[in-house]
Amino acid sequence: MLTNLKIMLGLPVDETDIDEKLSLIIANTTARLKVLLGGIEPPDELDHIVLEVSIIRFNRIGSEGMAIHSVEGESLHFADNDFNAFADEIQAFLEKQKATTKGKLRFI
Numbered sequence: 001m002l003t004n005l006k007i008m009l010g011l012p013v014d015e016t017d018i019d020e021k022l023s024l025i026i027a028n029t030t031a032r033l034k035v036l037l038g039g040i041e042p043p044d045e046l047d048h049i050v051l052e053v054s055i056i057r058f059n060r061i062g063s064e065g066m067a068i069h070s071v072e073g074e075s076l077h078f079a080d081n082d083f084n085a086f087a088d089e090i091q092a093f094l095e096k097q098k099a100t101t102k103g104k105l106r107f108i
Helices: 002-009 019-036 044-059 084-101
Strands: 068-071 074-077
Touching: 002 019, 002 044, 019 044, 044 084
Parallel strands: none
Antiparallel strands: 068 074
């Protein structure tokens, strides 16, 4: 995941100066997704969400808590929840989990 994040951010893969910060971002993003999944460890099929939200979080460093930033006619609007764009995918995963965990109990 760390290598993929560095590639997506355009950072040299062999440079390790920023690895600690990127690893922390990945860990925090994974932990937050786990909360959104009701305590389920995020499976590999949701790695793209961790990667994309990690990119968002990296790009917001220094702008934490800001909703709008304007400089010389250029405006940046930050979402309240970085996971909003993935809400449908998260919900679909949770629904799939409910469907696969339903079972029958029979007393004989």
